[in-house]
Amino acid sequence: xxxxxxxxxxxxxxxxxxxxxxxxxxxxxxxxxxxxxxxxxxxxxxxxxxxxxxxxxxxxxxxxxxxxxxxxxxxxxxxxxxxxxxxxxxxxxxxxxxxxxxxxxxxxxxxxxxxxxxxxxxxxxxxxxxxxxxxxxxxxxxxxxxxxxxxxxxxxxxxxxxxxxxxxxxxxxxxxxxxxxxxxxxxxxxxxxxxxxxxxxxxxxxxxxxxxxxxxxxxxxxxxxxxxxxxxxxxxxxxxxxxxxxxxxxxxxxxxxxxxxxxxxxxxxxxxxxxxxxxxxxxxxxx
Amino acid sequence: xxxxxxxxxxxxxxxxxxxxxxxxxxxxxxxxxxxxxxxxxxxxxxxxxxxxxxxxxxxxxxxxxxxxxxxxxxxxxxxxxxxxxxxxxxxxxxxxxxxxxxxxxxxxxxxxxxxxxxxxxxxxxxxxxxxxxxxxxxxxxxxxxxxxxxxxxxxxxxxxxxxxxxxxxxxxxxxxxxxxxxxxxxxxxxxxxxxxxxxxxxxxxxxxxxxxxxxxxxxxxxxxxxxxxxxxxxxxxxxxxxxxxxxxxxxxxxxxxxxxxxxxxxxxxxxxxxxxxxxxxxxxxxx
Numbered sequence: 001x002x003x004x005x006x007x008x009x010x011x012x013x014x015x016x017x018x019x020x021x022x023x024x025x026x027x028x029x030x031x032x033x034x035x036x037x038x039x040x041x042x043x044x045x046x047x048x049x050x051x052x053x054x055x056x057x058x059x060x061x062x063x064x065x066x067x068x069x070x071x072x073x074x075x076x077x078x079x080x081x082x083x084x085x086x087x088x089x090x091x092x093x094x095x096x097x098x099x100x101x102x103x104x105x106x107x108x109x110x111x112x113x114x115x116x117x118x119x120x121x122x123x124x125x126x127x128x129x130x131x132x133x134x135x136x137x138x139x140x141x142x143x144x145x146x147x148x149x150x151x152x153x154x155x156x157x158x159x160x161x162x163x164x165x166x167x168x169x170x171x172x173x174x175x176x177x178x179x180x181x182x183x184x185x186x187x188x189x190x191x192x193x194x195x196x197x198x199x200x201x202x203x204x205x206x207x208x209x210x211x212x213x214x215x216x217x218x219x220x221x222x223x224x225x226x227x228x229x230x231x232x233x234x235x236x237x238x239x240x241x242x243x244x245x246x247x248x249x250x251x252x253x254x255x256x257x258x259x260x261x262x263x264x265x266x267x268x269x270x271x272x273x274x275x276x277x278x279x280x281x282x283x284x285x286x287x
Numbered sequence: 288x289x290x291x292x293x294x295x296x297x298x299x300x301x302x303x304x305x306x307x308x309x310x311x312x313x314x315x316x317x318x319x320x321x322x323x324x325x326x327x328x329x330x331x332x333x334x335x336x337x338x339x340x341x342x343x344x345x346x347x348x349x350x351x352x353x354x355x356x357x358x359x360x361x362x363x364x365x366x367x368x369x370x371x372x373x374x375x376x377x378x379x380x381x382x383x384x385x386x387x388x389x390x391x392x393x394x395x396x397x398x399x400x401x402x403x404x405x406x407x408x409x410x411x412x413x414x415x416x417x418x419x420x421x422x423x424x425x426x427x428x429x430x431x432x433x434x435x436x437x438x439x440x441x442x443x444x445x446x447x448x449x450x451x452x453x454x455x456x457x458x459x460x461x462x463x464x465x466x467x468x469x470x471x472x473x474x475x476x477x478x479x480x481x482x483x484x485x486x487x488x489x490x491x492x493x494x495x496x497x498x499x500x501x502x503x504x505x506x507x508x509x510x511x512x513x514x515x516x517x518x519x520x521x522x523x524x525x526x527x528x529x530x531x532x533x534x535x536x537x538x539x540x541x542x543x544x545x546x547x548x549x550x551x552x553x554x555x556x557x558x559x560x561x562x563x564x565x566x567x568x569x570x571x572x573x574x
Contacts (some may be wrong), residue, residue, distance in 0.1 A: 003300045003342065005292060005307060013290045018311035018333030019517075020292055022300075046305030055290065063487060065567070200350065200517055228515050228523040230306075230487055235522015236515040264567035273560025280352070280551035 010042055010050065012057050014233040017201050021057070021231060023047050029124055034116040041124045047231070049124045051092065053117070053164060057231045061125065064094050065264040067195070068128075070227045071239055072098035073266040074274070075158050075193040076105070077251040078241060082157040083107070086185075088144035090162035091117030094128040096137060099160070101261035108137050115141040145178060151185040159186060161194040179217035179242075188245040192219075196240040198233050199226045204284040207238060211285065214242040223248045224281070225274035227265070249275050297329055297337065299344050301520040304488050308344070308518060310334050316411055321403040328411045334518070336411045338379065340404070340451060344518045348412065351381055352551040354482070355415075357514045358526055359385035360553040361561070362445050362480040363392070364538040365510075365528060369444040370394070373472075375431035377449035378404030381415040383424060386447070388548035394423050402428040432465060438472040446473060448481040466504035466529075475532040479506075483527040485520050486513045491571040494525060498572065501529040510535045511568070512561035514552070536562050 005011060011022040023044045030041035040052040048061025059067065072095050076082050083106040085099050091112030099108050112118065118139065122129050131137065140147065159182050182192050197206045211222050219242035229237035241248035256268045277285070292298060298309040310331045317328035327339040335348025346354070359382050363369050370393040372386050378399030386395050399405065405426065409416050418424065427434065446469050469479050484493045498509050506529035516524035528535035543555045564572070 003298045003307075005298060005300065009307065011290045011292060011307075011309075013292065013309075018331060020290075020296065020298075020309035020311075022298075022307035022309070024305035024307075044305060199515075226515070228486075228513070230521040230523060234517040236517060265565045267560070267563050267565065269560040269563040270565070273554070273556040276554050276556035278552045278554065278557070 010044070010052070012055065014201075017233055019233065021233070021235075023050060023057075023060070023231070025050070030120060032116060032120075034114050036114040036116075039114075039116055039120060041120055051117075051120060051125070056164065058164070059092060059094065059125070060231055061127070063230050064092075064128070066227055066229050067232075067237065068094035068098050069263055069266040070225060070274075071095050071160060071162055071193060071195060073256070073263070074225055074239070074251065074271050075160060075191060075241055076102050077253075077256045077271065078243070078248045079158050079191055079246065080189055080252070084156050085109075085158045085160065086151075086156050087111070087160045087162055088148070089164070090160065091115075092121040092125060092128050093118060093132055093139075094121075094125075095160055095162045097128060097131045100131045100134050100137060101263075106136060109140060110138070111140045111142060111144040111147045113141065113143050145181070148178075148181045148185055153184055154187045154190075156185045157187055157190050159190070159192040161192065163195060176213040176216050179213050179219070183218045183244055186244045191241055191243040191246055191248050193239050193241045196224060196238045199236050199238050199278070199281055200234040203281045204287070207240065207281075208285055210240055214240070217242075219244055221247045221249060223275055224277065225271075226277070226281070227274065297331070297339070299339075299342065301488075304520055306520065308520070308522075310337060310344075310347070310518070312337070317407060319403060319407075321401050323401040323403075326401075326403055326407060328407055338404075338407060338412070343451065345451070346379055346381065346412070347518055348414070350517050351379075351415070353514055353516050354519075354524065355381035355385050356550055356553040357512065358382050358447060358449055358480060358482060360543070360550070361512055361526070361538065361558050362447060362478060362528055363389050364540075364543045364558065365530070365535045366445050366478055366533065367476055367539070371443050372396075372445045372447065373438075373443050374398070374447045374449055375435070376451070377447065378402075379408040379412060379415050380405060380419055380426075381408075381412075382447055382449045384415060384418045387418045387421050387424060388550075392423060394425065396425040396427060398427045398429060398431045398434045400428065400430055432468070435465075435468045435472055440471055441474045441477075443472045444474055444477050446477070446479040448479065450482065463500040463503050466500050466506070470505045470531055473531045478528055478530040478533055478535050480526050480528045483511060483525045486523050486525050486565070486568055487521040490568045491574070494527065495572055497527055501527070504529075506531055508534045508536060510562055511564065512558075513564070513568070514561065
């Protein structure tokens with residue numbers, strides 16, 4: 001009775017996790033070997049356009065709102081008054097768009113090493129780049145780690161690490177050494193947020209290690225927020241916040257409730273609930 | 288670059304939604320054509336055992352806690368004092384196990400038309416049937432709709448419809464007529480809960496229709512609660528509660544916070560948050 005997928009499907013196999021996710025594809029729109037990665041864009045039948053990097057699903061039109069809203073709004077509302085925001089990675093510009101919805105933000109710098117990702121987003125995901133002309137936005141295409149190293153001490157309010165998985169080009173973004181560098185450039189009261197993979201697959205590995213590494217890097221509070229993400233392994237994803245002299249387990253609830261900007265997923269109640277981990281995660285992290 | 292799955296994978300294709308989910312299988316444990324459906328059990332590499340009915344994933348060892356906890360605890364805590372509980376379907380006994388964790392419950396009757404499902408659960412999912420000998424539990428194998436028809440007026444506190452998808456054998460469980468029959472057997476202050484498919488795929492179809500049908504059937508409050516469920520279409524699922532003279536948007540928060548029974552997912556905060564739908568769902572349901 002097992003069904004078989006024919007050649008009209010894009011499949012990503014999550015080998016170590018024994019699962020796979022597939023989307024039915026109409027045709028391929030783009031195929032490019034950049035200096036950094038293999039970039040593909042497909043038109044799918046039901047998820048709109050699909051961006052793939054090195055064989056891994058990055059985003060689709062249909063469900064990217066979940067990831068982009070959760071990588072931005074919880075971090076920005078956890079900060080008392082975020083004015084200076086930095087995004088490492090995030091070349092598709094979806095996180096940038098969400099950050100720019102916060103009127104108090106004065107400047108956002110996005111540093112992605114690969115301009116081809118942004119070019120592909122401009123061409124195939126126009127909704128994601130719709131705020132790129134905002135005068136508060138600065139787009140740089142260079143090595144994010146080097147950029148952080150050249151950044152003055154205590155100059156950033158919120159640092160968003162919107163990276164690919166912690167294998168390959170982004171591996172360095174999950175190390176204690178990098179987290180220490182991030183800690184250095186954050187102002188007192190500042191915070192960082194990093195995508196931290198699947199609650200089901202990675203709680204006692206990547207998530208636990210990242211939280212420990214954040215502590216070792218000097219951060220004094222940490223919070224992992226789970227959220228649904230259909231196209232990522234297990235369909236369930238997370239981001240992890242770390243605060244420097246601020247408690248990332250609290251946030252500006254009144255401001256979040258009063259915010260009128262367009263969104264599809266983020267709610268005050270969802271933010272509050274995401275700060276309380278399911279018991280199975282609590283147990284794994286306490287072990 | 289598209290990867291291809293070889294014969295060692297079980298794949299379920301969600302045709303109308305253009306997506307598919309696959310689990311790597313070690314071997315098949317069971318294959319049976321019951322009088323009602325095709326029942327298969329596989330051993331997977333990373334999700335434990337997998338039960339499949341008519342080609343659709345029903346549950347795995349690894350992630351069934353999400354569904355079973357969300358089909359039981361929100362409904363039971365939304366009721367003021369649930370003593371008499373009925374489960375239509377639910378033959379794997381996972382929902383029954385969760386219901387029996389509530390000490391105030393005096394009797395739970397589970398009515399599944401197909402005894403083969405419970406036999407398979409006894410053999411391959413022993414954790415799910417561990418409470419079946421509880422003296423408060425009654426297991427019946429007959430037509431749930433007929434059972435409801437023979438049930439006296441206003442005799443049930445909580446009715447849980449733990450069915451397969453609204454196509455095939457379970458189609459009748461999603462109709463207004465059936466919902467009216469459910470309404471009849473519920474006491475004043477009683478409520479029902481039904482699995483209601485994917486927030487991403489079904490908000491403006493099955494979920495919207497079910498909520499409207501519940502209203503037409505006489506229920507005076509309704510709430511749809513989303514939750515993650517990796518093995519179901521889109522990895523994101525929902526249940527919908529409907530109250531008869533009770534507001535299913537509130538619940539016994541103090542009792543839920545004080546409860547000490549074992550669980551992996553359910554939290555008071557998660558319950559509260561699940562009652563506030565993501566904006567995209569709110570918009571689709573209001574249209």
